[in-house]
Amino acid sequence: MYNSHTGKQSSRKSPIWKNLQGTPKQPTNVECGYLVMRFMRDIIHDPGLAFEKKYDRKNEPAVYTQGHIDEVRLEWAEFMNKQLHKNK
Template sequence: MYNSHTGKQSSRKSPIWKNLQGTPRQPTNVECRYYVMRFMRDIIHDPAPAFEKKFDKRKEPVVYIQEHIDEVKLEWAEFVNKQLQNNN
C-alpha cells in the first residue's frame, strides 16, 4: 500500500482480502479493540496454518464470552506494566 501511495513500483502481488463469515462479532461498539486483540491472539496461537478455513466455514460467528475478553485485558495490563517497569 505504501508503494502504491508513493507511486513506486512493487514486484509483489497485491494482497487478496477475504471476508470470513465466522469471525467474532462484538455485541456493542465498545469492545472492538479487545475483540481484535483476542482474534489476533487466537490466530497467532492456532497451530493450523489455514486458520481462515476454520472461520470461513462457520454458519454462525464465534462469540467471545466475558472471560475471553478479560483474559486479553489482563495480558495487556501485564505487558504494559512490564514495559513501564523496564523503562524505570
C-alpha cells in the first residue's frame, strides 16, 4: 500500500479491496473491541475464506448475538488468566 501511495513500482499485485455490506454491526457503543475480536476470530477460523460470501449480503446483514460477544469475552478472560498464572 505504501508503494502505491508514493508512486513506487512494486512487483506485487495491488490489493483488491471489497466493501462487504453485510458485516455485523455494533449494537451499542460499548462492545466495539469485542465485536472486532469476534470478526477477526471468524476470519481466522475460516481457512476457505468463505466469510467474503457470508458478509456480502446487502439486504440481510449478519448479526452477532450477545452469546457471540460473550464467547469472545470468555476466551479473552481465559487467555489472560493463563498469562497471569504463567508469569507468577
